[in-house]
Amino acid sequence: MSETHYHDPKLSVEIAGIRFNNPVIGASGTFGYGLEFAELIDLNRIGGFVTKGLSAKSLPGNPPARIVETHGGMLNAIGLQNIGARAFIKEKLPQLKKYDTRIIANVFGYSDDEYIEAITILNDGDGICAYELNISCPNVKEGGIVIGNSPDAAARLTEKAKRASTKPLIVKLSPNVTDVTVLARAIVQAGADSLSLINTIIGMSVDIVKQRPRLNYGTGGLSGPAIRPIAVRMVYEVAGAVKVPLIGIGGIASASDALEFIIVGATAIQIGTANYYDPQVMIKTIEGLSRHCESQNITSLSNLINSISRN
Numbered sequence: 001m002s003e004t005h006y007h008d009p010k011l012s013v014e015i016a017g018i019r020f021n022n023p024v025i026g027a028s029g030t031f032g033y034g035l036e037f038a039e040l041i042d043l044n045r046i047g048g049f050v051t052k053g054l055s056a057k058s059l060p061g062n063p064p065a066r067i068v069e070t071h072g073g074m075l076n077a078i079g080l081q082n083i084g085a086r087a088f089i090k091e092k093l094p095q096l097k098k099y100d101t102r103i104i105a106n107v108f109g110y111s112d113d114e115y116i117e118a119i120t121i122l123n124d125g126d127g128i129c130a131y132e133l134n135i136s137c138p139n140v141k142e143g144g145i146v147i148g149n150s151p152d153a154a155a156r157l158t159e160k161a162k163r164a165s166t167k168p169l170i171v172k173l174s175p176n177v178t179d180v181t182v183l184a185r186a187i188v189q190a191g192a193d194s195l196s197l198i199n200t201i202i203g204m205s206v207d208i209v210k211q212r213p214r215l216n217y218g219t220g221g222l223s224g225p226a227i228r229p230i231a232v233r234m235v236y237e238v239a240g241a242v243k244v245p246l247i248g249i250g251g252i253a254s255a256s257d258a259l260e261f262i263i264v265g266a267t268a269i270q271i272g273t274a275n276y277y278d279p280q281v282m283i284k285t286i287e288g289l290s291r292h293c294e295s296q297n298i299t300s301l302s303n304l305i306n307s308i309s310r311n
């Protein structure tokens, strides 16, 4: 086995019957369609990655300014720009086949029907191992309510998506809610195989000279290290409420950050914003997890999942 394909067996984890070589996954929207990173890191070494959100039809996204740096993070209002589900299958998937890594397709739509249409197209995508449903988006047919804020709407969409899907279904929770466990329970009851959390937190930044929002769209999604403690708290709460495997996301930039999420209940983790300032961050995190297991005599990283003491 060549050095580039070495995998530490202690790091292997399973989610909804899918085996990942390690629990470190690139987060949606920050890892393109995977190929963009193939020149920067060895894709064979990462556990997997999630595609940019895919819809049935391609979309241009929002006009600039779409990204603003903030203390310990960034705000983005990219919008859900993407090449469309069919183009992903035709143009990107064939090139991704040669890599030994898991590909998760992130899916969204502006109505339940649009989600189902995207899933139906992607069911033909040979090499997609699971779907991640982005429910942090407005439903145009329901007056713009965000599905991820309504337990009823989220459960209804999960049920339909599960029925339409030929692959395991991960539902990605929005943090912009009062009690994330209410959403988590409703979505699991409706048939989700796994939950990932968190998506970005709605924020705003102001240009004090122009007296205008710094983002053209007005508000944006906050990501990066600044949101990590919020994300850890939410994974901790959800792990106490449901039984399905969780994928922790939010400000992860090192093995110790990843371990916090695993200890409070995550089976795997995703790294987003940190990829922008350090393309090697996923590799370093995997190596750091191996070193931690070694130094702490941990025979399998999965022994640490939800090992936190709860009162």
Ligand SMILES: Cc1cc2nc3c(=O)[nH]c(=O)nc-3n(C[C@H](O)[C@H](O)[C@H](O)COP(=O)(O)O)c2cc1C
Pocket (backbone or CB within 6 Å): 027, 028, 029, 030, 052, 053, 076, 078, 080, 106, 133, 134, 172, 198, 199, 200, 222, 223, 224, 225, 227, 249, 250, 251, 252, 270, 271, 272, 273, 274
């Ligand atoms: C520029 C950008 C684009 C994103 N696009 C998507 C997307 O298309 N679908 C989605 O579910 N999440 C999207 N996200 C959210 C991330 O996947 C992740 O949940 C969030 O950024 C928190 O993780 P982080 O702090 O490690 O970045 C995006 C985030 C950023 C920064």
